[in-house]
Amino acid sequence: MPTTRETILSALHARLSTLPATVLRGEVLPERVPAGGLVILRDGDPGEPEVTLSPLIWHYHHRAELEVIVQGRDRDAEFDALCAAIGAALAADRTLGGLCDWVEAEAPAPADLPLEGGASLKAAVVPVVVSYSTSDPLA
Template identity: 75%
Template sequence: MPTTRETVLTALHARLSKLSSTALRGDVLPERVPPDGLLILRDGEPGEPEVTLSPLRYHYQLRAEIEAFVQGADRDAAFDALCASIGTVIAADRTLGGLCDWIEAEAPRPVDLPVEGAASLKAAVIPVILHYTIADPLA
């Protein structure tokens, strides 16, 4: 049986997979970025939980990351559309179907990455904070 952390990350990846861009989880950057863009979900760090007693509960704020990549002549507009679509997917269901308490994304910090012999990439890491509560830190 998967842990709550894994269940929440799997649900987020499933939501990102519904976008027109390719969504991977924990993979390396492939040699080519698909025309509609590429997303790579990184598991991130759960950090130190806040603990409440009676009943004992651990409240985590898992900081996952979505790496977003676009390439091509109109990469600025494509990047903007890709980030907006991520925001729309997250805003559509901020509890991932009740699997977590809340999910929110932070603003991306885009950079241009040169590629030898090809158009440069526009990329950013988009932090996503997943709030969830569990009874056991290993559950």
């Protein structure tokens, strides 16, 4: 049986899979960026939980990361559209079907990355904070 953390991260990946881009989880950066862009979900860090003692419950604000990458001549517009699509996908179901208390993305800090012999990339890490509670930090 998967842990609460894994269940939530799988649901987040499924939610992001509705995007008009290729969405991977925990994969290495491929040699080519697909048309429409690329989003790689990284599991991130659950952070230090707050603990309620009666009943014993751990409350996490887990920081997952999305690596968002586009390539091409219209990369500024494509990057903007992809980030807006991520925001809309998360806003459509802030609790991931009731699995968490809240999910919210933070603003990206994009960078242009030149490539020798090819169109440059526009990329950013988009932090996604998922708030949830569990009765066991390992369950």
